[in-house]
Amino acid sequence: MVAYSFKTFFGPQIEDGSKTHTIRGHRRRHAHVGEPVQLFTGMRTRHCRKIIPDPVCIAVLPILMMSSDLIEPGLAYIEIDGRPLNRDEIEAFAVSDGFAPERLRGIAPAKMIGATARETMGRFWAAENPGTSFQGVIIKWEACGS
Template structure:
């Protein structure tokens, strides 16, 4: 079983069921569709807590996210399995599904881009998107 740790800001959307996916770096053994996964906040700290009962992984696919250094506040592109490229509207939907909210004057895509710049920097990120359904 694979355990995933999340920043505190994502616990509420996970519990509400609006965030049912996460983007992660490639790992030796990603979860497999059909198996339970564990979702935590604060793993490896004394404040660690399980977010919800173990949901079931429904899909794992390769993802490439591009952040343009000239426009770092936006996600410039998202590609799945080296063949499906998302357009602007689909990137906005993806950002919402990934737990980012649009706020006054800011799109979910921009919120995701700002988060991505803080944690990953500009350029290309290659990893997996992991999706689940509550158990």
């Protein structure tokens, strides 16, 4: 079983089932399809909390993200499992990844919140991941109550 830690502000979206995936860099081992995953906030701290009972991993797909400070949203390109997302799909993906500005106001750092989910995601990734290109995986789990 693999455990993943999340920023506290993603907890409510994982609990209500609107966030059912995470993007992670390559590491020695990620969850496998059919395997339960553990989802926490504050892992390795005294504030550690399991967000929901262990859902089952339903997909692990390669993801490529590229950013640019030449465009306002910052997030220039996303490709999942070899398929590039168009502008509307990037916005929808950013919402599904937990970056809808209206869901984060008051619980996430104000400087992170942009006008759109894509811009908010771009700001988060710029702060958390150095460089303009990110390659990793998207790990999806079953929605609550599935």
